[in-house]
Amino acid sequence: MLKGKKIVLGLTGSIAVYKSCELIRLLIKSGCEVDAIMTKSASELIRPYIIEELSRSRCITDTFERTAVFDVKHISLAKKADLFVIAPATANIIGKIANGIADDMLSTTVMATKAVKMIAPAMNPDMYSNPIVQNNIKKLSSYDDYIILPSGVGDMACGDVGKGRMAEPEDIFNYIKRELSYPKLLKGKRVLVTCGATMEPIDPVRFITNHSSGKMGFAIAEVSEAMGADVTVIKANTTAKIPAGLNILNVGCARDMFETVKREYKNFDYIFMAAAVADYTPLTTAKDKIKKSDGDMTVVLKRTDDILEFLGKNKTSGQKICGFSMETRDLIENSRKKLEKKNVHMIAANSIVSEGSGFGTDTNIITILTKDKKRELPLMTKEECAFEIISELIKI
Ligand SMILES: Cc1cc2nc3c(=O)[nH]c(=O)nc-3n(C[C@H](O)[C@H](O)[C@H](O)COP(=O)(O)O)c2cc1C
Structure with a gap:
């Protein structure tokens, strides 16, 4: 390059x-x-x-x-x-x-x-x-x-x-x-990216989370910035190196993420929902550390708010939204269903089972799904994937 x-x-x-x-x-x-x-x-x-x-x-x-x-x-x-x-x-x-x-x-x-x-x-x-x-x-x-x-x-x-x-x-x-x-196709545009894994507290020391590192979201944020956008990142827990200079709003659990997205989303032209947000969270969070006992224990989980669905329903005119999906099987069928159900413009589908793709890696294999298109990308760096994803969303 x-x-x-x-x-x-x-x-x-x-x-x-x-x-x-x-x-x-x-x-x-x-x-x-x-x-x-x-x-x-x-x-x-x-x-x-x-x-x-x-x-x-x-x-x-x-x-x-x-x-x-x-x-x-x-x-x-x-x-x-x-x-x-x-x-x-x-x-x-x-x-x-x-x-x-x-x-x-x-x-x-x-x-x-x-x-x-x-x-x-x-x-x-x-x-x-x-x-x-x-x-x-x-x-x-x-x-x-x-x-x-x-x-x-x-x-x-x-x-x-x-x-x-x-x-x-x-x-x-x-x-x-x-x-x-990168071409300056996002000059004057505002981009919101969510990234990382939410942490759902069980008690003051324990939580439920997932393996999302934040790399894909950071790549989208950095490439958007290089394409001229004014970028804000809503960041849950990440293990990837945090790029310097990004405007970052930190959140903890799925509820925080939802509240922050709800508060912010109207100010943006493009939204990339790359965070891995928990679908379920403990029904209650214990105030004190739960003491170990001899028997088993059960944590009852409740559904979290569906942030992508909220955005699909409430998007402003001209605003374009890309969701992400990750599946272990039936990736394309499930992702297409998600695209339709959530009423967003695009889904970037990640396969977790392919070599070189998924959590924590520097590379990814993505299929981009839009209403009338399916574009399978080869193994690429997450930065290259980011450029392709952004470029497709801009074209819609
Ligand atoms: C050992 C040494 C280290 C310096 N480090 C810095 C520095 O990191 N940043 C800075 O603004 N000035 C630093 N200065 C002062 C500048 O060198 C000084 O302001 C000089 O006039 C800068 O000239 P220039 O901008 O034309 O290179 C340092 C000076 C010395 C002697």
């Missing part, structure tokens, strides 16, 4: 600059052309020679450098970029860009490019939380062609702990990949 893509990578004076070596390696390995521009401060922290070796091209450090090739470097790089990435981005470069300052090679090239600019802030938590920095970040986010990557929370090189760490190189790579891979 990335073969031949031209990435201009800006490196600024943060200790996190060493992590960008790994980002360059990932980009080169996937077939991108990388041109790096270092600020003077960045070149004090890491030798340009390392960047040149990894990127296999000349690293630019100075606006007025005399080059053998006769071109105006900041303009030629600005025009060449399919994507401009600044990682790490200091408070200084963010402030300069937000205020239109172009006083070195990097800031001048940023001002000259029409490419999308992806910024990965990296700084000490006190710098990051400084209202001036936050205002600059907010200002850049308000432009269509700037994407500000979420900063991580954790230990800093300076010894502080808090928010401001640069996103991990692999995560930045994935953002780049998604940004360059």
Whole structure:
């Protein structure tokens, strides 16, 4: 997907600059052309020679450098970029860009490019939380062609702990990949995704749940975002890595999920119900831990609310809804029945029995069912499945 893509990578004076070596390696390995521009401060922290070796091209450090090739470097790089990435981005470069300052090679090239600019802030938590920095970040986010990557929370090189760490190189790579891979078909649209497994409490320490990891829902959320949507995730319990920067509403049991969906659903254009919501929940939840006794015990279960059916009945005009199904047998027949009974636009049917598909895996085998169509997808990554599912729902 990335073969031949031209990435201009800006490196600024943060200790996190060493992590960008790994980002360059990932980009080169996937077939991108990388041109790096270092600020003077960045070149004090890491030798340009390392960047040149990894990127296999000349690293630019100075606006007025005399080059053998006769071109105006900041303009030629600005025009060449399919994507401009600044990682790490200091408070200084963010402030300069937000205020239109172009006083070195990097800031001048940023001002000259029409490419999308992806910024990965990296700084000490006190710098990051400084209202001036936050205002600059907010200002850049308000432009269509700037994407500000979420900063991580954790230990800093300076010894502080808090928010401001640069996103991990692999995560930045994935953002780049998604940004360059998907058409912006969801621009201006709002997408709601439910994901994970609900937890139905028996007593304060025990619960009933299922194996849903949340990976499929997160993939839909991330791809929707890369396609330009404003995304909200209603998340039950998940074991998958939670993508940074998503707008997440946490819920516990099926009842919570239902209440949250009921409260939120009217605000969205597309809804993907990827969560595995319990069909049954304990009739009562014991206040205290149930004590062990010698005999057997019975937990009486009652039906939960059918959230998909609620959405099918109450959907607003223009709103499109995709449910998910997972079966151990008669997958297509049961899923088609679900599509009709729930009165939704689409069901993504997962087989739990096929190799490489189902809970917790990175791949899936999905059949997409709509009123008059059945499309069987081959084994794909969950991200690839997500793109196909979203694209089909958009077409309806
Ligand atoms: C060792 C060291 C580490 C630094 N780390 C950061 C950092 O993580 N984030 C930041 O915004 N500034 C950091 N700074 C300060 C910047 O390097 C300084 O603001 C500089 O002017 C940035 O220039 P530039 O944006 O042109 O690269 C650091 C400075 C030093 C000496």
